[in-house]
Amino acid sequence: MPADRDFTAIMPLRRVAAMRTGEKPERGRARMKNSEIAVLFNEIADILELREENRFRVSAYRRGAQNIEGLPGAIEDAAADSALADIPGIGKDLASKINEYLDTGKISFLEELRKETPQVLIDMLRIPGIGPKTAVLLHRHLGIGSLEELRHAALDHRIRELPKMKEKTEENILKGLEFLERSGGRTPIGEAYPLAERIIDELGKLPEVKRITPAGSLRRFRETIGDIDILVTSPKAGTVIERFTHLADVERVLAEGTTKGSVITAGGIQVDLRVVDEKSYGAALCYFTGSKEHNIRLREIAIQKKMKLNEYGLFRTLRSGGERRIAGATEEDVYRGLGLPFIPPEIREDSGEIEAARRGALPALVGMKHIKGDLHFHSNWSDGAASLEELAEYGRKAGYRYLAVSDHSKSLRIAHGLSEDRLRAQIAEIDRINGQTRGFRLLKSSEVDILPDGALDLDSSVLEKLDIVIVAVHSKFKMPRPEMTRRVINAIENPHASILAHPTGRLLGSRDAYEIDMEAVIEAAAATCTAIEINAHPMRLDLNAAMARKAAESGVMISIGTDTHKPALEMRHIRYGVYTARRGWLTKEQILNTRTANQLLGILHKKRNR
DNA sequence: GCCGTTTTCGGCCCGACTGTTTTCAGTCG
Numbered sequence: 001m002p003a004d005r006d007f008t009a010i011m012p013l014r015r016v017a018a019m020r021t022g023e024k025p026e027r028g029r030a031r032m033k034n035s036e037i038a039v040l041f042n043e044i045a046d047i048l049e050l051r052e053e054n055r056f057r058v059s060a061y062r063r064g065a066q067n068i069e070g071l072p073g074a075i076e077d078a079a080a081d082s083a084l085a086d087i088p089g090i091g092k093d094l095a096s097k098i099n100e101y102l103d104t105g106k107i108s109f110l111e112e113l114r115k116e117t118p119q120v121l122i123d124m125l126r127i128p129g130i131g132p133k134t135a136v137l138l139h140r141h142l143g144i145g146s147l148e149e150l151r152h153a154a155l156d157h158r159i160r161e162l163p164k165m166k167e168k169t170e171e172n173i174l175k176g177l178e179f180l181e182r183s184g185g186r187t188p189i190g191e192a193y194p195l196a197e198r199i200i201d202e203l204g205k206l207p208e209v210k211r212i213t214p215a216g217s218l219r220r221f222r223e224t225i226g227d228i229d230i231l232v233t234s235p236k237a238g239t240v241i242e243r244f245t246h247l248a249d250v251e252r253v254l255a256e257g258t259t260k261g262s263v264i265t266a267g268g269i270q271v272d273l274r275v276v277d278e279k280s281y282g283a284a285l286c287y288f289t290g291s292k293e294h295n296i297r298l299r300e301i302a303i304q305k306k307m308k309l310n311e312y313g314l315f316r317t318l319r320s321g322g323e324r325r326i327a328g329a330t331e332e333d334v335y336r337g338l339g340l341p342f343i344p345p346e347i348r349e350d351s352g353e354i355e356a357a358r359r360g361a362l363p364a365l366v367g368m369k370h371i372k373g374d375l376h377f378h379s380n381w382s383d384g385a386a387s388l389e390e391l392a393e394y395g396r397k398a399g400y401r402y403l404a405v406s407d408h409s410k411s412l413r414i415a416h417g418l419s420e421d422r423l424r425a426q427i428a429e430i431d432r433i434n435g436q437t438r439g440f441r442l443l444k445s446s447e448v449d450i451l452p453d454g455a456l457d458l459d460s461s462v463l464e465k466l467d468i469v470i471v472a473v474h475s476k477f478k479m480p481r482p483e484m485t486r487r488v489i490n491a492i493e494n495p496h497a498s499i500l501a502h503p504t505g506r507l508l509g510s511r512d513a514y515e516i517d518m519e520a521v522i523e524a525a526a527a528t529c530t531a532i533e534i535n536a537h538p539m540r541l542d543l544n545a546a547m548a549r550k551a552a553e554s555g556v557m558i559s560i561g562t563d564t565h566k567p568a569l570e571m572r573h574i575r576y577g578v579y580t581a582r583r584g585w586l587t588k589e590q591i592l593n594t595r596t597a598n599q600l601l602g603i604l605h606k607k608r609n610r
Numbered sequence: 611g612c613c614g615t616t617t618t619c620g621g622c623c624c625g626a627c628t629g630t631t632t633t634c635a636g637t638c639g
Binding site: 054055056057058059060061063064088089090091092093094128129130131132133156163164165166169172216226227229254255256257258260262272274287288290292295296298299303304308309310311312366412417418 | 628
């Protein structure tokens with residue numbers, strides 16, 4: 001490793017750090033204030049922890065952050081309705097800090113804390129294996145002022161001079177720094193999920209493995225994954241863990257115990273494997289699936305009922321002082337033991353699911369089996385890889401009833417967007433292909449550019465010949481918020497527009513959402529019977545789950561589309577869209593492509609015929 | 611700092627692994 005390596009490669013960290021500076025509400029940020037406030041509350045928690053403040057005070061800020069981030073609506077709305085105190089974990093103090101941030105763009109308490117806290121302490125907390133105690137120790141005794149200085153201190157063997165620190169500590173710090181630099185934090189689910197499938201597939205071949213399943217944020221289908229958790233039942237844990245730490249994907253072994261193995265893959269992703277007994281499988285699955293906040297709620301319920309819940313089971317405390325297992329083999333048993341129905345993993349975020357479960361009001365979530373087709377697809381008429389005939393073939397093979405051919409429109413020259421004339425020719429060609437097939441249908445569509453003034457890129461005379469008109473922004477991303485909002489609402493109000501695609505334009509890890517008032521857009525979509533897409537591409541997932549929930553609650557129909565350009569690789573992304581919908585509490589009734597082609601066209605054409 | 615079908619005060623989830631130790635603190639999830 002060259003001695004002068006800098007850490008500019010840690011981009012996601014830097015972005016987080018930039019958000020932390022807080023003073024200027026960031027340019028180009030359409031995100032609701034929820035996540036900004038969550039980041040700030042987490043920073044307060046970090047700093048309080050470094051200062052060895054009361055740990056319950058620390059977790060109060062973390063819980064507050066989590067609940068604000070998971071809120072389906074905008075925090076501004078809750079504040080305007082004086083309803084902040086209704087959010088679990090938000091009391092008088094946190095509410096006043098939220099109001100202060102919304103009014104002034106800063107939290108003076110945090111400003112004060114920052115003045116007194118060297119940035120390097122916060123940076124060090126991002127290194128795996130370094131917590132608040134170690135960070136303070138390194139800073140105080142060695143005068144470490146940056147991650148680069150920390151690296152030098154480790155290389156110069158100065159860290160081993162400290163109490164309870166030896167060679168191994170230095171080694172781990174260097175590896176932690178390297179990991180941070182390479183992985184930059186969280187991994188998009190589109191990358192993590194296939195890797196997990198590969199590992200599960202490989203380990204599943206072992207005769208010693210009885211059951212194997214993903215857990216953690218992967219099973220909850222979060223947009224990005226911190227690390228991959230895999231749960232196994234086996235009578236021979238040692239054999240399974242040994243095989244796991246020797247898989248081809250493994251670059252480094254972090255831990256290898258009798259119940260747990262932990263590795264870093266060549267791609268820099270951490271994978272944790274846990275082996276449990278058959279009789280604890282359900283309790284362990286529940287525990288390792290999380291979220292942490294959901295688990296804490298479950299344990300609190302257990303305590304209220306004079307029980308104890310851990311990863312081994314649900315136990316009743318006996319008067320004799322002993323305990324008796326009442327559940328553990330399946331998740332259903334555990335929930336039942338707590339007096340709750342089974343709660344699907346995707347909504348275990350402590351965002352109202354426990355209360356809904358108690359009321360018997362959990363939604364019947366949409367599933368992959370309900371999906372009858374894909375509503376966003378490109379052919380080689382624009383920038384896709386496959387011909388129309390091939391698309392029909394792919395669609396049929398996937399078991400779909402229909403697939404919407406939605407090539408780009410003429411303004412998008414770089415993607416060979418179709419002019420009115422070429423689109424007419426494509427329509428005729430699709431009619432010809434549909435005439436030859438039964439039980440499957442290519443839907444005539446177009447992904448029409450929304451021009452800067454909100455007009456559509458194609459003439460009405462051709463739009464009215466399409467089954468579905470998808471509208472989307474592909475240019476001039478940096479418009480000011482009011483103009484961008486007006487632009488998109490103009491497009492939505494066009495009587496031909498049926499679906500608004502990737503509505504915020506964000507690309508996970510590379511491009512922020514453009515500046516747009518999504519609340520207003522959702523309102524306009526509801527008023528005009530326009531559907532909004534969950535773009536299922538794993539780098540987009542746009543709408544995200546919280547906004548999809550909001551949109552559906554407002555009565556907007558949701559369309560799931562993969563935006564596939566290369567069918568062999570991308571069609572399967574539909575699952576990320578479906579699981580995002582599940583995270584947004586959506587039922588099949590709220591999703592367009594759970595309907596037959598005629599049903600969904602009937603819904604969309606209501607607008608045209610108004 | 612939050613919260614209350616035991617409570618407005620006194621609690622607040624629980625266990626494994628590592629690295630350094632001879633019994634445990636720190637970190638993680």
